[in-house]
Amino acid sequence: MAKFDAGPPITRPALRRDEVVSGIKDYIVRNQLRPGDPLPTEAELCEAVGASRSSVREAVKTLSALDIVDVRHGHGTYVGRMSLNALVESLAFRGLLTSEDDHLVLGQVVEIRQTIEQGLAPQVADGLDDEQLATLRRLADGMAEAAERGEDYLELDRQFHLLLMEPLHNDLIQQLTGAFWEVQSIVTPTLGAAHKEALTLTASLHLAIVEAAEAHDIAALRNAVAAHYAPIRELIASAKSVKA
């Protein structure tokens, strides 16, 4: 333990795989490639970077996990869409890991979602056009009907929250909204199954959001959003206290 060899410079071991990762990234930027554009085959990449197939494959798998490249079996390798899928994977797994004890990550995700939607209330309240408002109402009505039948309405809920962010014309916010929604929908089941009353209540809270938006009432919209997240927050809090 007492050997603190400060002598040699701290040059990185420079793993072959990491060099290949950088090489592929460089290739994409140098050639101005866009999502969907084809990349050289594995064999060509080996030749170009001077590495074995093993190293190239591992590098490609790393980039594939980040959605920087997209590999299609028997077809080829292409530039990926760089979605936020990696964020979802990582966060969802973190959420599942901590769900047994407290539901720490789930609570944090809910808080972020609420923060973003409340923070953007001004742009949302006067950015939604009539058609979007009509669609929102239709979605909220659909939730209520599904709840009445005792069914859940995951997809309706997802579309609702995505549409709410549409007036911002910011792809990144849209994708973040979708990512957090997905994380929540993956982790929430660890809290237990939803009751029919909870479904009905949540559906009505979505309708309240629509009505606030229709009135272009920013403060009301903020309150409606907060009310919408209240039930899930209580669920999380009660799960915590049960454990203690």
Add this chain to the structure above:
Amino acid sequence: MAKFDAGPPITRPALRRDEVVSGIKDYIVRNQLRPGDPLPTEAELCEAVGASRSSVREAVKTLSALDIVDVRHGHGTYVGRMSLNALVESLAFRGLLTSEDDHLVLGQVVEIRQTIEQGLAPQVADGLDDEQLATLRRLADGMAEAAERGEDYLELDRQFHLLLMEPLHNDLIQQLTGAFWEVQSIVTPTLGAAHKEALTLTASLHLAIVEAAEAHDIAALRNAVAAHYAPIRELIASAKSVKA
């Protein structure tokens, strides 16, 4: 090798690697492992999942990219910290790709950062204690001094924005703040080098944020945050118009 067809009538298109990925994830949750806990060696994983070392390694590399596992050469494989590093990698690369044309992603990142900081202004304004406020002022002063010397102050800026979010006691928001900051700091240089005047101006805008926070004035804080992001937004806008 058509002598394996005694079992399932439908042959799965399931890739070996993906099975290993799920297997490792399951192993972690089943054994309630926490970040830093050791995982079986590659050889043991091969035995456990019944896959070759190549497949196991590629699976591990996928999980490694998401920071779900952490591999140390010559030492072993451990449960990772599930940081938002994957988000940074993916977004930063996307930003670099689109930087040549417009600076679309950069603009979106800036907008998100501003949205979050403005949206959380209430909690920030009355959540910061005196010590935190003092530290913020010290950081802002440090920026001004650095600017005077013509130096940049990346690390001070990062600490400033992280500290600003500290009163929320929400790890995820902290990490998101750090992640977006990092993406911006990676992509911004494509706009060109910063002038000394810009550095001085931005430093003073940070000081304005501190003063608004000290006064616990929510509206002033929101305005100060907006003003803080105004210069970079103008830079991005002017870069766009130049191209057009």
Add this chain to the structure above:
DNA sequence: CAGGATTTGTACGTATGTATT
């Protein structure tokens, strides 16, 4: 400090599954 044991990293060869022509 040396050297062996353990573990991950790299390379190569071969066979198989998959999609296009």
Add this chain to the structure above:
DNA sequence: CAATACATACGTACAAATCCT
């Protein structure tokens, strides 16, 4: 259906890093 091009998977051997005796 055949041929071709490509990714996938397995197995083995050796190199490099880390730890421990």
